[in-house]
Amino acid sequence: MSATRSRLTTLSAFLSVALIAASAACVPTGPTVDEYRAKSPTLAKADRERVLRIGVQDQLPLMSEHDQATDKWTGFEVQIATLLAHQLGFTRPESYQFIRLTTEKRISALQSGEVHLVVADFTVTDERRKLVRFAGPYFLTTPEIMIRRTDQDKIKTIDQLKQVKVCTTGGSTSAEVLTKYGVPHSLLAKGAECAEGVRNGTYDAHCTDDVAIAGRVHRFPEFAKVDMPFSDTEPLGVGLPLDDPYLEGLVAHYLKKQLDLGDRSQWQAAYDANLQVVLGPKQQPPLFPGYPVLRDHDDDQRR
């Protein structure tokens, strides 16, 4: 009995030594937020310039609008962009800037370095992924049609749409959808120009995503939305420079943190304050798979 006991004790003693040695080896080695923040070339540039420049649209009701009189930016996308600027370390109002971008300029502005990131109703597509990076989605939309309220009986189907003058923005996914369904259309630089064209009769319909239409219909009662059977769901993502996987990982990390917070998130607060009134209750969509899992200071507090 005592020999057996002694063997067990010896085995336990050496196993204990091995266990302590092994425990030192099993340390997680994943990248940290701090490492990605330090490695991002885009953020290094913004740090040197002491300002983070964010590309946004400026006449998209409830999404992003600029009030000339007060010089204030408002809207869902503005709040998401502000949240990201803060999380990336640009916490003071003087340390980040909103830059107006037309739909067509979103990619070239990122490529030229005019802006560091884009939060401007920017749909993620495979073609665009060849030119810029995306973190997201932070919102899901579908392409729809906006017409004059007085024309509600005239334009109800895609066939009827093909008979009228349709406008959309150049370089947009809405233009691709119209082409796919064989709808002739004109291309303008900004959605606001299309909306003005519909108002003054230059055009009969404006094709864009449902969230942009919902904002305009809410703001301007002369417009109405038509539910067309376009089946495509469009994910909106934060546009980022192609050469910066670190910024992509960071933005995805902060969007994931919002997702984890659920109803308590700033995303939800931004949605409820701006879009819920026109789109009803919604929750933040899940992120695309494949983003790196970054270790952060609040990891042991998050669930």
Added chain:
Amino acid sequence: MTTERDNTGFWTVAIGAPVLLSVLRLWIEAGGELQTTLLLVEHVDPINLVAALVATGSWLVSAMFVAALAIGGMLGASGETAARAWLARWAEQAPSWVKLGSFVIAAFTWQLIYLPLLLLALCAAYQLTPRRVWVALVCLALYGVVIGQTLVEAFRLPDPSTRAMAVLLLAGPAVLAVFIAGPLRPRAVRPFAIGAPLLGVAMLLWAALPLVTTPVLPLTVTVIGGPEDSVEYVRGHVITTDDVHMVVLEESGQVRYIDNDLIEAQDLCPTSQEIPRYRLRFLFPGVEPVSLEHSVLSGLGQANRGSTPGSPACRSRTR
């Protein structure tokens, strides 16, 4: 005579190591620069330095004592030859208050994740063993109830190192603790008497390294106004403040005197060493979940005051 010399040597290390660590920390903080070191020496109060060391390093000192007591206890129970080893003699002659104090300080200052190892060390040092099989089984079952939910949670998390850690550090020590008391096989005494202290020293040195490089002064980000409405975020350690300037030792090692009138905001920041290694928390019905990387003391502190999220300004790097 030999015993007295061994005791003197042990106490020299026990008292000298923290002093050496304090000096090293100050030197490392200054980046080896003479003028910066002199500036730090001028402004860092020795009492604060010792207090900072106690707050961050008391677990290491208690770990040194606990390891010595556990190894000494094992050798002391393994026959006359083994009992003559210096660690066995020291463990035998150490005053009760040193033994008890080491375990109590360890219980309060070690991270929760290492407390099962403390249980194992306790059984080895005091040669505690269940006398009946059913007592051992009941003890293990009770332990299983305490850590069961946490273990299940570990296997739900995607990180494989968390699962390995849970098995190695939460489950393993409790099973080994049942069998650890008793004499070692005579052939195993010598390898254990040499190998275990060597590993102990290596582990303590490995653990002391981050302690030496932990900054003495708190890390802050100070926002100061720049030209043309711009702002600058200065990351660094505040050495001192007077009526005119705030003196900051930047992370780059540069000492900067900032005009007080330019300061717009200041935030306290965590260092990269404070990023939790595991997402696992201790879960038990009726108990607020607490990170396994908290000690009992810091867990109690957090339960009392709550944790505050770090300021996003800490991410900034502007120059």
